[in-house]
Amino acid sequence: MFSFDRGGIFEKNSSFVFMANHHSFTDTVDQIVTDGVIKGILHLHNEDECLSGNTLVLKGEKVVNFGSCSYLGLEFDRRLKEGVKQAVDNYGTQFSESRAYVSVRLYDTLESRLRALFEAAIVVVPTTTLGHIAAIPVLVGDSDAVILDHQVHNSVQTAVTLLKPRGIHVELLRHNRLDLLEERIKILRQKYSRIWYMADGIYSMYGDVSPVDEVRVLMNQYPELHYYVDDAHGMSCFGKHGRGYVLGRQPIHERMVVAASLNKSFASGGGALVFGDAEMARRVRTCGGPLITSGPMQPGALGAAVASAGIHLSDEIYSLQEDLHENIRYTNLLLGKYGLPAVSVSGTPVFFIGVSLPKMGYNMVRRMFNEGYYLNLGIFPAVPMKNTGVRFTITRLHTFAQIESMIGAMAHHLPQALADENISMEHIYKAFKMQMPEEKQIDAEVSSILNKADLRVVSLKSINEIDREEWDSMYAGKGSFDYEGMRFLEQTFSGNLLKENNWDFDYFFVKDRSGKTLLAAFFTSALAKDDMLSPAAVSMQLEKIRNEGDAYYLTSKVLSLGSLLTEGEHLYVDRTSPFWKDAMHLMFEKISALQEQYQAVTVTLRDFHHEDEEMDSFLVDNGYFKIRMPENHSIDKVEWTGKEEYLRTLTPSSAKHVKRYIFRYEEFYDTRVVTNPSPEEVNHWYQLYLNVKSGSYVINTFQLPFKAFENIVSGGHWDIITLSLKPGHEQAGETPGKPVAVMLNYISGDTYNFMIIGLDYRYQDDFKPYKQALYQVVKRAQNLGLKKIHLGFTTSSEKKKIGATIFTPVAYVQAKDNYNMAVLGNISVVEARL
Amino acid sequence: MKLTTGEFCLFNMKSRMQLLREKGKLLSRKIIDERHDLQLFMLWDFYVEVLRNYNEQKIVRVEPLYNTGLLNIYYGYPVL
Secondary structure: OOEEEEOOEEEEOOOOOOOOOHHHHHHHHHHHHHHHHHOOOOOOOEOOOOOOOOEEEEOOEEEEEOOOOOOOOHHHOHHHHHHHHHHHHHHOOOOOOOOOOOOOOHHHHHHHHHHHHHOOEEEEEOOHHHHHHHHHHHHOOOOOEEEEEOOOOHHHHHHHHOOHHHOOEEEEEOOOOHHHHHHHHHHHOOOOOOEEEEEEOEOOOOOOEOOHHHHHHHHHHOOOEEEEEEOOOOOOOOOHHHOOHHHHHOOOOOOEEEEEEOOOOOOOOOEEEEEOOHHHHHHHHHHOHHHHHOOOOOHHHHHHHHHHHHHHOOOHHHHHHHHHHHHHHHHHHHHHHHOOOEOOOOOOOEEEEEEEOHHHHHHHHHHHHHOOEEOEEEOOOOOOHHHEEEEEEOOOOOOHHHHHHHHHHHHHHHHHHHHHHOOOHHHHHHHOOOOOOHHHHHHHHHHHHHHOOOOEEEEEOOHHHOOHHHHHHHHOOOOOOOHHHHHHHHHHOOOOOOHHHOOEEEEEEEEOOOOOEEEEEEEEEEEEEOOOOOOHHHHHHHHHHHHOOOOOOOEEEEEEEOOOOOOOOOOEEOOOOOOHHHHHHHHHHHHHHHHHHHOOOEEEEEEEOOOOHHHHHHHHHOOOEEEEOOOEEEEOOOOOOHHHHHHHOOOHHHHHHHHHHHHHHHOOEEEEEEOOOOHHHHHHHHHHHHHHHHOOOOOOOOOOOHHHHHHHHOOOOEEEEEEEEOOOOOOOOOOOOOEEEEEEEEEEOOEEEEEEEEEOHHHHHHHOHHHHHHHHHHHHHHHOOOOEEEEEEOOHHHHHHOOOEEEOOEEEEEEOOOHHHHHHHOOOHHHHHO | OOOOHHHHOOOOHHHHHHHHHHHOEEEEEEEOOOOEEEEEEEEOOEEEEEEEEOOOOEEEEEEEOOOHHHHHHHHOOOOO
16 A cells, blocks of 8 residues: 655555665665675685785685686786886886876886787776776767676666666666567667677676677678677686687777786786777776876786786796686586586686575575585575575686695585575575476475475465455455455456556465464565566656557556555564464465466565564575565554544644644545445546546556555445535535545454545645545544554655654565566666656 | 596596595506506506606506506515
């Protein structure tokens, strides 16, 4: 249930999909990283006096480091160290002038060597990230379009955000889907001068690669296509003179820009942009923001880079590369032999063993640490929540023995961690959409059955199959989803013409041996707009597209605990039972099955108390990320009688407001509780509702079907209030007594739920029907002797004034595919406002 | 974890020697001429023959020994 302002007007009862806003995203990242810090996995510091190989001392333990991106181990090379020393001796610890004015002369040497290395025009930059920030705003013109690979590195995405204020078209492409890329090129080339496809050479988490050869074919076919690639992880490890994965496969193209890192295998720090077109390089060197206003690479790093470039230009680089590739080959062989769920096998030094949920990631990384191996936790936001994994890198410095003992340890600990966390191997393979070895699948099923033998699951498809008393004992008074409320929902959202109005219902119970219900929940699967909680400006832009014919643009199936129309504690769980978490695990399994059955992109578990730390930790560990729901409102104790007593429950300023804007106007209205409306009346109410709905973008939902109104008037738990202006106050030509507001409310137990509102906007300024409606809802609940009023989401300022308290529930979301969310995140609000 | 001979042969000579050092067991050594010797290793469940220039301490060849009939040539020498 939602309500929200639109110039003082609001809508209620909208559907519900959670689009994490920036604040929630930061909160989630903070929570996960902080959790990792607390668990001793993240934000570590080495304790060695000095480093000389691939071991580290962390937390007092010597561990083999499988997290380094210095794949060739050049950071310990004597020549690089000497280069640093000599540069610092000659030029000092820093040369603090913008490169727009003066560069230390080592730059000349380095740039000359890098030009030879890449056989192309280059620009040296302090870091690859700053390189993106320097290059992308200069390269991409106002008449260009940008297509970002969904998994392109965050630093590229960050630089692309700089294009948004210029209204440049930016869109996302599903990872490595060049068939879709071609489709988009065909469309975009009609409108845009150039199309920039931005990708990574080697993706930093899963270690998979950009299909360089295929992109080249498209570049030859479509002259508008430009290819901007971040090849940070490929630099040095591949290609002639170590020029990287991308340029190791194909020579530079005149419409290609490659960003190489000098801060990984090159072992010096810094970065280089490589251009097929020398004029592009010149413009970036001249106009790139950080190249004008930010500091340069410092002498020490330049000294190391010059020395490293010398090695790259000699044949020695091939021997170093070969050593690395032998280690990569050995690693891939062993991963296969040990049957570990490696997410990608692509011959790169980055490996990712899928473990699915964050808690498994923590468990495995901790276990491996205890065995003497430091590996990275691959976790949200770098990967989706359900795709947590153990990321590790292989360098030239690893020995076969180190690699084998590490992989052997991982194979040993994975089953134990699975048992700890009550997760099956099948779950992991499913999460990563990988084929599971058959015999392991059988083992997992047997184990799962044994573990859960004491709990019984009951799955049902309709409220009619459930005992009314049992259901209401858990849900009466908690919202509009008691037994009758569910019947209303099932009747309303089935058998409709429009697909958004047809929902799937699933009821789920976990009972113990005695038959006692430990957990109950209902789920609905329904189509929803992905931008439901996006900024209104974004929704306005999307609605324009939808109204122009693509009615279901950026919509997707959502599996919700509860429904898109209800609000409250949908999950019943007996937390006094020692088995409540086991019951929750069974629910997660059910959710996975339903998600697959309905092809739901997102799972939303909603309306949880924000201070329930145990539940919070449990859900996050199981792969859900927390987002704050909109502010919700209720009056928890309706204990007053009469206006004066009511006013005394309010703050002085609210009481003043109520007197001035509500009581003063009350005399203009006839307030009716309607029990047997005519079809014309119902039709009018629906039109009032559509008035509100049509201009509401703050929470963007599909409109309710008319059938909902028909079912409401025939349902016993609904209470309908209308506000009509007394004769003489209606506008010219209007029928006297015609309602200007309708409030549809649901009574459950001792709770009054304000569900839907319709308004005639024309009277808003003169008679303030919205404020009046809110007050009449409160007054009606009091008249009925009800104890609590749910007033729904948003319009906080109005609801606060009539005595509501504000609370912010939280929801937990799991997205199988965050593509649409990412597309939404990249829609320019500035553009949307045009 | 065992590798097969086919998998062993995926690696270059340097890596094969690393595997022999880490996993193999030297069974025997036979001097071929004034510069070269042959070393026989057991690696998991197969044999590997290493041809070495012992004057220069340089490895010339590292290959699995498929023809086990040739093992007899080693038996006349003591296992090191």
